[in-house]
Amino acid sequence: MVTVTEKYEVIVVGGGAAGLSAALVLGRARRHTLVVDAGEPRNAPAAHMQGYLSRDGMAPAEFLAVGREEIARYGVELVRDRAVDAARDAGGEFDVTLAGGRTVHARQLVVATGLKDELPAVAGVAERYGRDVLHCPYCHGWEVRDQAFGVLAGTPMSVHQALMVSQWSKDVTLFLHTVAEEELSADDLRRLAAAGVAVVPGEVAALVVEDDRLTGVRLADGTAYHREVLFVAPRAVPQNGLLDRLGAELRETPFGAYPVIDERGLTTVPGLWAAGNASGFAEQVVNAASRGYRAGAAINGELLFADLDAAGQV
Template identity: 40%
Template sequence: MRFDAIVVGGSYAGMAAALQLVRARRRVLVLDGGQRRNRFASHSQGVLTQDGRDPAAIAADGRAQLLVYPDATWRDDRAARVARTEECFEVITEGGDRFQGTRLILAYGVVDQLPPVSGLWERWGRTVLHCPYCHGYELNRGELGVLATGPMSMHQALLIPEWGPTTFFTNGALMPDADQRAQLRERGVRLEEVPVSAVKGEAEVCLVDGRSFSLAGLFVASSIRPASDLAAQLGCETSDTPMGAVVKTDARQATTVPGVFACGDLARGAGSVSLAIGDGAMAGTATHQSLALPTP
């Protein structure tokens, strides 16, 4: 059976895309490897009507609602290879299954990469955080920190004081110039240039000179890489962002390869459940219209 569209990635963006298509009575296959980017977080804030809910519960509800539609098919399997034929796209899964789709939506997300500081990964998504809009309010204006990873961290250090008193740990990742130091002072940010040795406890930043800072939360601008090489297999162009490369799309989430769309964290530099759902809805409607309407 050939599907009208194959969606690779069944998290928020992928499900939102698939929902638009099945509501247009198109046959859709969702392939999902089960690795949501926000699987480490216990609450998802800032999502309208879902504020504060467990992100796993939001995803489970989305899947259940999607699979009510008879044209939706779900497979718990990862797409390993993809090729374009004259008439469609063929996707081969890690389990060895082959599926064909007239259109392809890439929504398999990205993988976060953190600096090699002991204790970061164990606290990622709980007290080591990436987005103040997702997590800042719950820190209750406590003492906060920003651990530098590169140029993006300067923007983060200037922004985080909105949520609480902030210390900027440069950790050898960047050296603020005179203008940047003046901006930090104006924002009331404490600058700490002694390297960080570890993060312990809830969010205790320990320096190599023996000092430590007990924080309510530590923000880190992770770098990202695609969670799969499928876009590269197809020849999709990428765009550079301060966090890493993402798949290049137009305003309707179309990639540079005809018939291929991309959405969610894979196609933008910043991650958010709300933005992923919006991108997915756009990708789904654009995919449907590419199937339904003649090419201009």
């Protein structure tokens, strides 16, 4: 038997750009809303976020702090906790269990739990990630333009990353690492040559760091190559446990399993929504905020018309 401590109209699980954006819309719509935030944003290693009009260069932590202040103005509650379980009750509403021991209830539930990046197991990569080990040229390319780039291959798809980053530097080396040369297609080799990307076979053993700066990449055979920036492709791990437990249909992609949603973010479970990187791999901060806004507005409409229809049947 579930003991519910508090009831809300909407619970948002995840306090990143998507979750806060949804909560902001819902708060302004006078919806009794709770945000459950575990405090583990994906972009925490980055000093700045880029490409968000009017917020370009803003520190991610500052962005989130401002967002939390904004939702508080409209009465949205935020709790620092982790949602460890969720279940639908007989009426199709949601009971969410928090790690702190509370169980909270909502008519509608937004999952904006994002994803986690699993980095390649190369010495130095995790320590430098977000500084001079990067993953996205749109996020960081301008800041490191014209430096000596390396790209650490994990799959043949890393060719695409090497070709993309060549727009920000003409000194790019693709380290094949765990990829065999014969795995590259003729088109791959032609495009790499056209872009001026050097290709180096052999496993990468470690990064070379001097005076707290990346200065090179060292192969397992001891050969070192001067590089100032290394692009990697982390393995994306969607945080979709709640969606899965609630029965949302998931679709397999090359970047993990994500929920099937409509254009508003509604999953295949009525009342259950997904936003931000919980709904897809390629949601940058600005896109995640947009997804959250769209879900928040749609949820308000769903609640409004549900209440009107219920009132009309009395």
